[in-house]
Amino acid sequence: MNRPLDGVTVVALEQAVAAPLATRNLADLGARVIKVERVGRGDFARDYDHVVHGTGAHFVWLNRGKESLAVDLKTDEGRRIVRRLVDRADVFVQNLAPGAAARLGLDAAELRAERPELVVVNLSGYGAGGPYEHRKAYDMLVQAEAGLVSITGTPATPVKTGIPTADIAAGMYCAQSVLAALLRRARTGEGATVDVSMLEATVEWMGYPLYTSMHTGEQPARMGLSHGAIAPYDAYPTRDGQILIGVQNDSGWRALVTGVLGVPDLADDPRFVTNLDRVRNRAECDALVAEQTARWSTVELDARLAAAGVPAAEVREMGEVLAHPQLRERDRWRTIGTEHARVPALLPPATFADVEARMGDVPALGQHTRALLLEAGLTAAEADDVLARGVAAQGRPPRSAADGSDGPGPLGPA
Template sequence: MADVSGDGPLSGLVVADFSRIVAGPYCTMLLGDLGADVIKVESPAGDDTRTFVPPVRDGESTYYLAVNRNKRSIALDLADESDLAVARTLARRADVFVHNFRPGSMERYGLGYDDVASANPGVVYCAISGFGTHAGAAMPGYDLLIQAASGMMAMTGEADGPPLRAGISAIDVMTGLHSAVAVLAALNHRGRTGRGQLIEIDLLSSALSSMINQSSAYVAGGVVPQRMGNEHPSLFPYGPLPTADRELIVVAGNDRQFRILCDVLGRRDLAADPRFATVGLRNHHRDELRPELAAALASRGADEWAELLTRAGLPCGPINDVRGGVELATRLGLEPVVDVEGVPMVRNPAVYSLTPPRYRHRPPALDNAGDVVRAWLARTT
């Protein structure tokens, strides 16, 4: 049953993927890209994201397609004894077990860590929850809810506007990444010791970790971050500035970059001004510096400034839509889109010199490998 068609670094490993929606499926898709044989266990109704429409491609949700390549699906009703027996057999055979049901849910089916590990001591068992396994165990975890609960929404949006969610399921994606890193570390440990282990990751903790400087502002500095629109709390200029035709992202992350900006704009006097001499001073005097920069940028359009500033070594660029982002990556030779059995998908961003990601399976139809998985389990138990 193990898929050996690729030679990825995880080739030969079996992942029992009992997760759904985004965080777990994104984690397991990354493992599948690296060669693992991912068996996606779904209810007879299928993963919820199959119904997240529009948009669609050939009748399938593009949301579902985004996080489920390199997997094969088996539909199991855990309330049915025969299907539950299949699920338990798969758990005994798997190298990695991933789920994102509420804490306590899998234990009711004999699929909690203690049950699985008693029959499969080497299993790396990753349990993803919304709010952890203590006082928040009964609380459901959805990305929007975590963005609100963590403080991310409170600091996203214009200063005089309402809190806003990020344009993507940012916490789900970051939790999926944290989960994949944790699984890989546990697999490395297993390779050295032969011992599996339980990994617990919750969306709220992942959010607080991923907010880096903003969460650190509070826990280390006692500062509660507030909404600043496109402004950065610690850097200026670091965001959109107006030009003759449209806004341009301009980044001066240090004093050298600020001097480059002033040189290209023909405003060396700004770099020499003691009010703007350092990062901290520019932040303090940003309201005085902003109109000076805007006046200088008003002499040319965004594309012309982008060419001049980029040539000088300053990070800058236009504000693209998603189409523009994909087209830019294509022009830069990054080859952002791969064809996976007829489905265009955004490629795995990692580039390996010896064991590149493989795109072996398009996102599976519900239960597309049910008979194959059952036959494999019958032969190996």
């Protein structure tokens, strides 16, 4: 298979979510990703929990297809080993605390002075410089600083999103910047130094409410599942639960009330003819829709809405998502190896017509250490000595996806 990033080597001094997500995306596209971890503990996301057969859920999600090098960067030898690997790589990604990479001899300016073709991406919470440069930048904190918490939740209660949105935003921009830099390098031979900030990535994603506030001077309200500029757009009761309906234009409103709910008089009711009318009279609009939706079961109403082309969705819990018929029918699940068991993993969203993503195993801590020591130029005797003195550590291989000794994963048989 000819994957887009075959032949590209990435060295990643990474931890937690943002940078590991970026490099996992690169690994899925075919890049070789060497993940540098601490001796003993490794990336602390390994131990956020142990729910995936003894491995952390975050770590399994973010680290498939990588090679793990466990090395002590507090030692001169450990730093030299990593520097040798970076000197042979195409891309270096790091999300250490501000200034830490430079103290390890891995400053972008120094690296690229010797190899101007290298692509270096520094991912941080708040970016280089400025009064927040050295602040802790956990996902929840950045969501708050970016204004995301202020618009998420109900009128009574602000909440963070249920996924690490700030981390994910920064990770996606990090991966995007690597692809852009490699494309430019293919044309010019010149690498790049790129900085990605979690704060700036998240504020960028705040587009609609940010521009609304900018041009009205008002703080957008927290509206739960509703929408500040569209109606009806919310969860509505059914006979046995609820369903989400999102009508984004006037023809959709007509289709909803005539073709689905069977109350055609509402189509031309002056309170609801246009979206502006419906937003202005949101409470009445929502109440009338809810009165009608409660006549059907969720499954029945979902089918009626789909047949009429009215946007709608069931509120699925995680178990239902794992068995989602669309993911099953499109064959989106694969099996990968982890340190203790084989587990299902979802293919990346971008589907190439001619090649499938490389769904590699999740590495055990230090699984590839000895091989990488040899690649860094150590002799076999030197590598064994480094391992014996604890400068680096060798881990055992994971349970490979090719090993059929486990039973079906949590999805069960298809």
